[in-house]
Amino acid sequence: MLPFAWLLVVVGFGADDPSHFLTLANFSTIFGSQAVLFVLTMALLVPLTNGDIDLSVGSLSGLVSMLVVVLNVEHHIAIVWCCLIGLAAGLAAGVLNGVACIRFKADPFIITLGTGTVFAGLTELLSNEQTITGVSSGLTKVIFTDEFLGIPLEFYFGLAIMLVVWYVLTFTPFGQRALFVGQSRDVARLSGFRVDRIRLQGFVVAGFVSAIAGIFFVGTTGSASPGTGSQLLLPAYAAAFLGLTTIQPGRFNAIGSGIAVYFLATGVAGLELLGAQNYVQDLFYGAILVIAVIISRLLAMRRFGRGTA
Amino acid sequence: MRTREGEKSMVRGRGAIGKREARGRSALERGTRRFLGALSLVGAGALLLAACSSSSSSSSSVSSAKASSTAVPSGTAVSASTLASIKSTLAKAEQVPTWTAPGPAVSxxxxxxxxxxxxxxxxxxxxxxxxxxxxxxxxxxxxxxxxxxxxxxxxxxxxxxxxxxxxxxxxxxxxxxxxxxxxxxxxxxxxxxxxxxxxxxxxxxxxxxxxxxxxxxxxVTQGMQDDVDYAIVHLGNKPVQALMITSNSVIQGPAASAAVSSQISSLCPSRCSVVDTLDVPIQDWATQLESDVDSALVAHPNINAIFIAFDGMTQFVLPAVEQAHRPGLAIYTWGGSRSVEKLMTEPNSLVASDSGPxxxxxxxxxxxxxxxxxxxxxxxxxxxxxxxxRFWIPSNVSQFFGPGDTYGNEGYGxxxxxxxxxxxxxxxxxxxx
Structure with missing residues (x-):
């Protein structure tokens, strides 16, 4: 359904403005400009499969991006080490989220909302509330400036991450366990699954992949700003829930979510070419999220209905 | 032991259950179809809204409409005398500004x-x-x-x-x-x-x-006007086809847009134009600017100058400009921020000028x-x-910085x-x- 909807959007906008919409330049910018969101959406999938919500991924990616920039620009640390430190920070944040939710049996929605706010505050502290620019050109070259088929390499890195997440969730015992835990924690526990460990792993993976998204942001803009990451949270969730409706309907899946990211990006690009104001984009994202959640519930109810026959 | 009556009852029961399930499933399918229909309506509504807002946003794009001067050679923005006047104005703007007392002495x-x-x-x-x-x-x-x-x-x-x-x-x-x-x-x-x-x-x-x-x-007005002047010089006196990026949630936003439009109308009324204007709220700079500028550059391949009202937006616009691979396309902005002046010191910088206090x-x-x-x-x-x-361009931006690239008042006397x-x-x- 979603690939068909995407095709419909392409055909629709293409018919309206073929000379601008149906161009290599337009599709290059669509694919190239959404890499950070693409990766951030992948970060959500493992905890969502486990049945957990992680609202800190956006702020965490912002924190990691600021950490990388501050270390490189103000402390003159080599960019490779800065990225490694950023990834380690992402892992640590994931562990923090996991321990806080699991050890204290707290609602992940509330805990990650709180930790997300903490990460946003730390970002402002690190940056002294300023945008910092001037990061090493080596990172921007590898992430953004270098292109293949006219699209920045970050798109292909994001594609690779999507395929890894898809493979892990679909074909590995880790993925199967995550699915089982997400379907019913009590049944999983009674079946002998180490539910707490599986959930912790989900948060850790989310932290690590969010950190990658933060590094991609730095590579794209050559800078970091406070408050950036948290603005990507809604679009990332919109894409993850919209991805539920395709490829493996009813299950959070990487390929479906990837298609959803670019369906949304294509829709927004088309609206921008039509001259839509920014608020129309917000309406579009919000409406798609609501509709995606409703469709996913209908699909779940339909599956439940078949299951009782 | 099951009896025939019992079996019939079970079959009727299963049949009844089956019919209820079938009714339930078809109700679910009807529900699904209705929501898919709703999705189509929402999509159509979004397109309608976009069309309505595009007509309002198109009206905000300003094209000059005055007749061209016969003294302006074909293919150029302004006459030779106007160009000389522009260069003279810019030369003054590049100097260190002087202080005048705002009022009587106070304690x-x-x-x-x-x-x-x-x-x-x-x-x-x-x-x-x-x-x-x-x-x-x-x-x-x-x-x-x-x-x-x-x-x-x-x-x-x-x-x-x-x-x-x-x-x-x-x-x-x-x-x-x-x-x-x-x-x-x-x-x-x-x-x-x-x-x-x-x-x-x-x-x-x-x-x-x-x-x-x-x-x-x-x-802001003077700064943006200087930017327009410099764009004409920087483009070798070719007509300026501008993309204006502003943020009307900041009080100087509308004045910045108006300054660019009026300066273009004044200098180059028939050949130059503001092709498109983007208004992006502060909170969306980091996440929407790049895609907005991407789309504007795709929609208008003739854009050869980007005017930015506040130079704090520059680092979010730069990826879009880099990806456009459009020779000669550059950013002209206002603000005097250290980070932007630093960008201007880089070789082949896409930031051509930054006027600012x-x-x-x-x-x-x-x-x-x-x-x-x-x-x-x-x-x-x-x-x-x-x-x-003070008007900063690559040839004088080194004066902006103090020893060791520190930011002080060196550039302002x-x-x-x-x-x-x-x-x-x-x-x-x-x-x-």
């Missing part, structure tokens, strides 16, 4: 022990944050107790800041970088009732507003108004309380303006060499 002693709250429109904008910190440092040097209230561009935060100042019985509130007074009118009214002087920094581009006691000025000078202007008001003098006219621009203010305020002992 800074009125500040001793007084509480002042300083609040930028958005602490995440480097220039505004620097101004706020400079103001705080200056106030402390002059004996005041200055509280810096950081914000991230939310009116609710501005309201809280003003309420805090009223609760703390501060003597003055200084809002920096053009906080819109209308967004905090009830709070400003309370401040007025509490006898607190309110100064709005960089609010000069509009009329005086009730509940403001003093304003300071920056020359000095943040420290801005802080001194705001303090001058506070001293006047707390000393029960009339505020200086906003036309006099100006933080002047060193400590000259600071010393002049200290003398005006009766504290020459604070002047430095």
């Amino acid at each position: 800074a002693s009125v500040l001793k022990g007084k509480g002042i709250l300083v609040m930028p429109i958005n602490s995440e904008i480097g220039a505004c944050n620097t101004q706020a910190h400079d103001f705080q440092a200056l106030g402390t040097k002059l004996g005041a107790n200055v509280t810096l209230f950081p914000t991230s561009g939310q009116p609710s935060q501005w309201e809280t800041g003003i309420e805090d100042a009223v609760s703390a019985h501060d003597a003055a509130i200084v809002m920096l970088c053009g906080i819109i007074p209308g967004a905090v009118a009830p709070q400003l009214q309370a401040a007025e009732s509490a006898g607190i002087a309110v100064v709005d920094g960089n609010y000069n581009e509009t009329n005086n507003y009730q509940y403001l006691d003093g304003e300071t000025a920056v020359e 000095n943040e420290d000078w801005d802080a001194f202007d705001a303090m001058d108004q506070v001293i006047r008001l707390l000393g029960h003098h009339p505020a200086a006219p906003v036309s006099k309380e100006i933080d002047p621009n 060193g400590n000259t303006f600071e010393n002049d203010f200290f003398k005006l305020w009766g504290v020459p002992q604070l002047a430095s060499s």
Whole structure:
């Protein structure tokens, strides 16, 4: 359904403005400009499969991006080490989220909302509330400036991450366990699954992949700003829930979510070419999220209905 | 043991259950179809809304409509004489600005022990944050107790800041970088009732507003006009086809757009134009600017100049400009931010010019108004309380930086303006060499 909807959007906008919409330049910018969101959406999938919500991924990616920039620009640390430190920070944040939710049996929605706010505050502290620019050109070259088929390499890195997440969730015992835990924690526990460990792993993976998204942001803009990451949270969730409706309907899946990211990006690009104001984009994202959640519930109810026959 | 009647009953039961399930499933399928229909309606509605807003946004794009001058050679933007005049104007703009006293001498002693709250429109904008910190440092040097209230561009935060100042019985509130007074009118009214002087920094581009006691000025209009002039020179006197990027949630936003449009209309009415205008709120700079500019450049392949109202947007616009791979396309902006001047020092920089004031000078202007008001003098006219621009281009941007690429006042005459203010305020002992 979603690939068909995407095709419909392409055909629709293409018919309206073929000379601008149906161009290599337009599709290059669509694919190239959404890499950070693409990766951030992948970060959500493992905890969502486990049945957990992680609202800190956006702020965490912002924190990691600021950490990388501050270390490189103000402390003159080599960019490779800065990225490694950023990834380690992402892992640590994931562990923090996991321990806080699991050890204290707290609602992940509330805990990650709180930790997300903490990460946003730390970002402002690190940056002294300023945008910092001037990061090493080596990172921007590898992430953004270098292109293949006219699209920045970050798109292909994001594609690779999507395929890894898809493979892990679909074909590995880790993925199967995550699915089982997400379907019913009590049944999983009674079946002998180490539910707490599986959930912790989900948060850790989310932290690590969010950190990658933060590094991609730095590579794209050559800078970091406070408050950036948290603005990507809604679009990332919109894409993850919209991805539920395709490829493996009813299950959070990487390929479906990837298609959803670019369906949304294509829709927004088309609206921008039509001259839509920014608020129309917000309406579009919000409406798609609501509709995606409703469709996913209908699909779940339909599956439940078949299951009782 | 099952009996025939029992079996029939079970079959009827299963049949009944099956029929109920079938009804349930078909109800579910009907529901699914209805929601898919709703999805189509929403999509159609979004397209309709986009079409309506596109007609309103198209109307905001300005094209010059005046007849061309017969003295302008074909394929050029302006005549040779106009080009010479532009270059002369730019040469003056590139020089160090001079200080003039905004008003009569006053005494800074009125500040001793007084509480002042300083609040930028958005602490995440480097220039505004620097101004706020400079103001705080200056106030402390002059004996005041200055509280810096950081914000991230939310009116609710501005309201809280003003309420805090009223609760703390501060003597003055200084809002920096053009906080819109209308967004905090009830709070400003309370401040007025509490006898607190309110100064709005960089609010000069509009009329005086009730509940403001003093304003300071920056020359956004002049800066953007200089940018247009320079774009013509930089493009080798080719007609400018501009993309204007602004943020109307900042008070100088509309003035910046108007300056670009009017300068283009004045210099090059028939050949140059503002092809498109993007208005992106502050909170969306980091996440929407790149895709908005991407789409504008795809939609208008003739754009050869990008004018940005506030140079804090530059790093979010740059990826889109880089990806466009359009020879000659460059950014012309206003703000005088250190990060943007730093970008201009890089080889093959896509930032061609950045006109802008000095943040420290801005802080001194705001303090001058506070001293006047707390000393029960009339505020200086906003036309006099100006933080002047200097026009930065790659050939002079090295003068922006101090030793070791530090940011100081070197590019704006060193400590000259600071010393002049200290003398005006009766504290020459604070002047430095």
